[in-house]
Amino acid sequence: MTRGGSPSWSRPSAPLSGSLGPIVGLPILPCSRDPLISRSAISGRNSVPTRNSCVRGQERGTQVSPRSRNGSPKLTDPHKPLMRAFLRTPVLLYRTPLRAMLGRFYVLIEHRGRKSGRVYRTVVDRLHTDRETGEVFVTSAWGDKSDWFRNVQAAPSSGVWIGRRRFEPTQRIVELQEAYEIHRKAKEERPLAMRFGLALxxxxFPKTEEDLRELTRFMPVVGFRRFEASGT
Structure with missing residues (x-):
């Protein structure tokens, strides 16, 4: 960490990894890590990170094929070589002075690998923010199999960055009904961004209430709030 409280981006002794779970925001980048990228975030395995091996989905306008044979959503094949460089964009931008602006749309989460014990940093989309409590909500576009989501289930995040600001969070996996309301607000507030993110x-895109509930069942929501010691 630098003196001014901004993240220090010198290469750490442990590799950084994670996945970006998008729904709304700026052009959505569903899987990005720094400086080493692995396929584990997509596959759900904590494999050893290899440079530039995480890749990401298809471009806007691709025909949607929402169901696989077993009935689960058939998502974009993330292993597209042309997308590898694109995946690094949010983390790279978070290293620059632009992070102050990016904090309006993206959140950087620090979490520890449940098997490796390594510290990872993941940039995820800022789905919604509760103005009264300051709680920030994010979601996992690849469902509960994404490594970053499984990691924060196993052990709470050690730090959250919003722009230049870092705080130690308390976190919670949001209950289904509340998660539905959060997805609904995201759809109402930024429908074009949500449509774009889902297409990726x-x-x-959920057209009916049941569609939105199905999306909510597949894409879990995590809430992060600044930690406050009891009695303060």
Missing amino acids: VNYP
Whole structure:
């Protein structure tokens, strides 16, 4: 960490990894890590990170194929070589002075690998923010199999960056009904961004209430709030 409280981006002794779970925001980048990128975030395995091996979905306008044979959403194949460089964009931008602006749309989460014990940094989309409590909500576009989501289930995040500001969070996996309301607000507040983000991962835009509930069941929501010691 630098003296001014900004993140220090010198290469750490442990590799950084994670996945970006998008729904709304700026052009959505569903899987990005720094400086080493692995396929584990997509596959759900904590494999050893290899440079530039995480890749990401297809471009906007691709035909949606929402169901696989077993009935689960058939998402975009993330292993597209042309997308590898694109995946690094949010983390790279978070190293620059632009992070102050990026904090309006993206959140950087620090979490520890549940098997490796390594510290990872993941940039995820800022789905919604509760103005009264300051709680920030994010979601996992690849469902509960994404490594970053499984990691924060196993052990709470050690730090959250919003722009230049870092805080130690308390976190919670949001209950289904509340998660539905958060997705609904995201759809109402930024429908074009949500449509774009879902197209990238090849998930159909929810047109009905049941569609939105199905999306909520597949894409879990995590809430992060600044930690406050009891009695303060």
